Structures are given as structure tokens and as C-alpha cells.
Amino acid sequence: MTWFFISIVAFLAGHILPGMFRRQLVAALGTSLYLFAFSAISIGLLVWVIGAELNADYIALWPYDPRSHWVPLVAMLPVCWLWVAAVRQPCPLSIGRAKGYDPDHPGINRFTRHPLLLGVVIWGSAHLFPNGHLAAAIFFGGSALFGVLGMARMEKMRLRQLGAAEFDRLSAGTRRFYLPGLFKGALDWRDILGGLILYGAILALHPLVLGRDPLAF
CATH class of the missing domain: 1.10.287 (Helix Hairpins)
Structure with missing residues (x-):
């Protein structure tokens, strides 16, 4: 350790x-x-x-339940959509590019200003369920906490860089997390398709890179 x-x-x-x-x-x-x-x-x-x-x-914290394997399998699909959207769409108040952002059409920012970090939070939280040992709890739990704290840290940094007036202009119509915003143009077909491709790639590469097959349970 x-x-x-x-x-x-x-x-x-x-x-x-x-x-x-x-x-x-x-x-x-x-x-x-x-x-x-x-x-x-x-x-x-x-x-x-x-x-x-x-x-x-390996220091066990809770027993393994085979059903818990489904949690990351299911959760990783929306995570992939978030990560693709974070790369493809402007996210001026978070990790990502600001160029091309239109406050009148905030896209993913209507659902969350921080799609990359929200994806990290979901990814880390979901992987805690089938990994009940100390190192995994620290790694995945710490990653989820890192994502949550990162949202506030990024906004504080952007406020300092942009100034209050510009920050307010860019943040209008956006939220840290607002579920109804998901159904108001947050994602388009390119985000959905890209997320599906990324999800398939992760499933294929996971056993090759990490030595653990997420489908073997």
C-alpha cells in the first residue's frame, strides 16, 4: 500500500x-x-x-455482490455521453474550451456546467459498488470527491479570470446540475453516437489495459 x-x-x-x-x-x-x-x-x-x-x-471492506457489477456497466454509458459532450461542446466555466460558446444555446451547460467532472463523479461512485476493498475505495471514492470539489474550484477560478459581469453572462441559463436541462437540447445525435463508440471502446480495451473484463461476471 x-x-x-x-x-x-x-x-x-x-x-x-x-x-x-x-x-x-x-x-x-x-x-x-x-x-x-x-x-x-x-x-x-x-x-x-x-x-x-x-x-x-487487498484489504476487504465489504463483501462482493455479483449484482453490483451492473452498477458501473449501466452508469458508464451516461458517463461516456458526458465526456464526449465535454470534448465536443464548449464548456467555458469548466474544463474544456470556451470558443464557440453561445449563452442563448448553452447545450450541455443547460444540464451541467461541468460534464467532464460530473462524469468523473458518476464513474468513481459507480465503481465503488463492486470494488469493496481499501485501495479501490480510496481511489474511486477520492476521484468522486475530487470531481465534486473540482466543480466549485473551477467556478471560483473562472470568476477570478473573467470577472463577475462576464461570469454572470456566461452562466446565465446554466446549472451545476439540473436534470430537466438534459431534455432541453443538452445532447445531440453526435454526442449520443460518440458516447456509444466510447462506451464500446472502453468495454473492449478494459481487459487489455487493466486486466479486468467488465463483462466477465
């Missing part, structure tokens, strides 16, 4: 420290290089955490 905890600390530090010195780093590196370096480091640290979790000591 030692390396798992070390990887968790490194992952958190890799997100907290750049945020503390973002202004200085952007001034020194430029926005594009800063974002590239931050993304590359974040992905590398995440890969380390996942590898450490898979190899951590």
Missing part, C-alpha cells in the same frame, strides 16, 4: 501546486505550453495511481 499512498500524494501535489503558481508558470511558459505540460503530468500521475491501485494489498 505504500506506493499507492505515495502515488496519491504525488497526484494531489501535481494538481494543487500548479494551481498555486499558475500565473507565474503561464507567464514563464505561455498558456499553450503550460496546459500541455500540466495535462501530460496529470495523465502520467493518473497512470501511476491506477497501476499502484491495481497492485496494492
Whole structure:
């Protein structure tokens, strides 16, 4: 478990420290290089955490119920739709691009300003059910908490960057989470199709990359 905890600390530090010195780093590196370096480091640290979790000591917290296997299988489809929408649509108040955003047609932002982070929350929460051991609880539970806290952190950062007037203009007609907004043009056919493709890819690659087949139960 030692390396798992070390990887968790490194992952958190890799997100907290750049945020503390973002202004200085952007001034020194430029926005594009800063974002590239931050993304590359974040992905590398995440890969380390996942590898450490898979190899951590098994300390059971609750018994495995085969029915719980269905929770992530079902939950991951809407997660994939959210993640595709987060990449394809503008999300000016969260992780994603701002270019092309129209406050009169907020799209996914009508349902949630934070589709990527909401997807992380659902992904982490759903994977807790069939993984009742300590390392998984820390990893998936921590990821879900990271997503929840990240929503408030992103909005605070965007408010500071944009100013109150622009933030209010962009946030008009949007919510952190508003279920009826899902049925008011939040997703279009490209999000749905892209999500289905991503879902199929995850099912196919999961046993190859992580050594665990989500359909084998």
C-alpha cells in the first residue's frame, strides 16, 4: 500500500501546486505550453495511481455482490455521453474550451456546467459498488470527491479570470446540475453516437489495459 499512498500524494501535489503558481508558470511558459505540460503530468500521475491501485494489498471492506457489477456497466454509458459532450461542446466555466460558446444555446451547460467532472463523479461512485476493498475505495471514492470539489474550484477560478459581469453572462441559463436541462437540447445525435463508440471502446480495451473484463461476471 505504500506506493499507492505515495502515488496519491504525488497526484494531489501535481494538481494543487500548479494551481498555486499558475500565473507565474503561464507567464514563464505561455498558456499553450503550460496546459500541455500540466495535462501530460496529470495523465502520467493518473497512470501511476491506477497501476499502484491495481497492485496494492487487498484489504476487504465489504463483501462482493455479483449484482453490483451492473452498477458501473449501466452508469458508464451516461458517463461516456458526458465526456464526449465535454470534448465536443464548449464548456467555458469548466474544463474544456470556451470558443464557440453561445449563452442563448448553452447545450450541455443547460444540464451541467461541468460534464467532464460530473462524469468523473458518476464513474468513481459507480465503481465503488463492486470494488469493496481499501485501495479501490480510496481511489474511486477520492476521484468522486475530487470531481465534486473540482466543480466549485473551477467556478471560483473562472470568476477570478473573467470577472463577475462576464461570469454572470456566461452562466446565465446554466446549472451545476439540473436534470430537466438534459431534455432541453443538452445532447445531440453526435454526442449520443460518440458516447456509444466510447462506451464500446472502453468495454473492449478494459481487459487489455487493466486486466479486468467488465463483462466477465
